[in-house]
Amino acid sequence: MSVLIDFHTHTTASDGALSPAALLQRARDRDIRLLAITDHDTVAGYQAAVAQYNPSGNALRLVPGVELSCVWSGVTVHVVGLGMDCEHPVFVAGLARLAAARTERARVIGERLAKLGFPGALEGALQEAGASQVGRPHFAAWMLARGHVDSLTRAFDRYLGRGKPGDVKAFWPELAEVTAWIVQAGGVAVLAHPLKYALTRSKLRRLVADFVAAGGSAVEILNGRQTPDQSRQLRLLALEAGLEVSAGSDFHQESSWGAEVGVELRHLGGLRGVWQRWLPPQDCPSVEVT
Template sequence: MTDTVFSGQFSGQIDLHCHSTASDGILSPTELVSRAKAQDVTLLALTDHDTVAGVREAEHAGEAHGVSILPGIEFTACWGRRSVHVVGLNVDCSSMSLQQGVAVRDRLRAERAEQIALRLEKRGFTGALSGARSFAGDGVIGRPHFARWLVEAGHVPDTAKAFKRYLGAGKTGDVAVAWPDLTETVATIRAAGGAAVLAHPLKYGLTRTRLLGLLTDFRDAGGQGAEVVCGRQNPVQTREVLSLLERVAADGRGLLASLGSDFHQPDQPWRELGSVRLPAGVEPIWNLWQTDAEMVSG
């Protein structure tokens, strides 16, 4: 495992899922940390999609602002025929395992971007690939970059319409990708010294039976946590996740609770940094590092 980020009890807000310009976020890592500080976040995990390129900058900003930065990543993986997201927390960014996982996804994302652009070009949207790249910059290219270009080019009024008409499930830009499978992805994170957390379990549109199967398979693959809260959600949704986690833990092998805003941009208050809390009575994922610290000091 990487060096312990913190020990003992923590004051302030904790946010373990957010994005910067290194993937599909609007703010640079430095701007993101500055905003987190303004929101009283004291422990922040930068979890960009399939890259750790922004972590070093975030760490430097964290030192300047007094925000502890947990190095992280949000890997895309396959569970059967479905794409799911796995957050890796407290990873060693220099790990060969992690770098290989990133390299595989770089190739897959580049191939997908070319296919999306080709499909959009056939619909008459000339310059889609270069347009999306202009928004991605040096970051990982994804569908949100195509959405922003479609807005800028005047093809749609906003990014929501871009996904509804062209980029969402079953639409022109919905290109299937053979991402590394769930077990391999968890192994990559664990080999990098990190903890694997299933991101936003309620966002996959699964029945409760299927979601229980996903959580169980994730745990059996070596996953250590699940996001009980991701962005602002109503209490009913939180209770649904907790109920499923109780069932997963029925044999004595459960998953720890994680949380995050899934912040991407400032004009989405339901995803504001530091805006979410874990319910009382759950064991948080950060106990892993608190325990490590106590063992070292003891």
Template sequence: MTTIYDLHCHSTASDGVLSPTEVVARAIEKGVNVLALTDHDTTAGITEARLAAQQTDLTLISGVEISTTWENRAIHIVGLGFNETSATMTALLTHQAELRYQRAVEIGEKLAKVGVTEAFKQAKMLASGEVTRAHYARLLVNMGKVANENQAFKKYLSQGKSCYVKAQWCDIPTAIEVIHQAGGLAVLAHPLRYTLTNKWVKKLIADFTQWGGDAIEVASCGQTPEQRLLLAQWAKHFGLLSSVGSDFHFPCAWVELGKSLFLPDDSLPVWTKLSLD
């Protein structure tokens, strides 16, 4: 029987819509055997998820998705299999939370200028944890300002739009170092989703490798076969492990826990270096 891994997903601890308990239940329902909950810049949901996974056949490993800045772009680094009580990890995530809070407040102020009053207060009501752009997008949908969350980003929240606020995250070397100090592996999340040319993606992967990164996400939902093979080739070229992750945020047809998360045959899976006890 094939083991199904999903090493990138989100809960209400960040910008997902299901609680950690609900994420675990859905993962089991979808046949996932090994899961990492990787909320944005927080490990707040892991304890609940671990409790939910007890007395089940699901193996849960610690995870987080750290926001970083590279070449004036936001790049996400997933940490896997680390000690959540690590002092350096706790310090970094505390600082990231402060940056995220300030950014959320500033976005709310900009939304007020386009007629969305008390936006931060209203977005906070949609969030179990920190307020993110995704919560503002849901607020704009609920208010009828846009038809869906994608429109919210395109009209208000994306770079260059009226309510965009540039993030001030840590750099990639810092994220990798902290993950390693906590005993984990550093994974470059969804390399083809940063609207970069292939030349720039390769530069990103080269820098990530030079700074000590361990793996890249090779398999994700909604990929073409060509994209998966290309990422597998780059992982092999740079001597990196290969990871898999749905980047699940909410139930939908095209992004689902455990969906189509297989690696090409010659890939070296990241879980060969993870403790799955």
């Protein structure tokens, strides 16, 4: 019998397309056992889902989650927090700091786009974001709506992606600080999608070592759609560092290119899954990987 979980999802509280209630229902419809809503730099999505959640007679369990932005050696890195106390004062203060950083970052992105001939970008992005945490996808949506680009992909390729004018990362706190917020709040710190940072093998190992030194205890070995070779690389990385592993879809919206909500637990051999904190032993895989 297969078991579906998802420890990396997004809602309209950050840059996802579904409301927390809609994502919760989608997870129920797919018989997902464990779900963490991990919006960028906010737990508003998780808290909204909790308000809609009735555990009575429901196999789905909600796990507190968040995806926090930070920097390491000048590279923007994301750390997923799972199971933390969302009211812990250190964690709450950290989220407030990130909200301020995100606001300042948006101001700088708006200024840079204005210099490129796109006045009103900040106001437009804020309008697109509404009650959500403002981010680059909202700038991209505004640019598309105003006809400045012909697709969201084009907006990122030319203006907002890595190395482009809208790629502003100077305002995020350091990896060690963000990891400590999660750990002090009683949560599990997970290094999100390690291969997306395009680091050399030696730099990736240094990143993992610094993450572990800061209190990190797990790494994502499955994040959305990836190749078997990528999964093997990440399993080896986790084994070498003695880390637990996590898995998620990184779901943002229904699409032909993105993964659906829910990932099937894989047989992980000598690795321990973070989900074992919340799943009974009989539902956790233990067969050796070849």
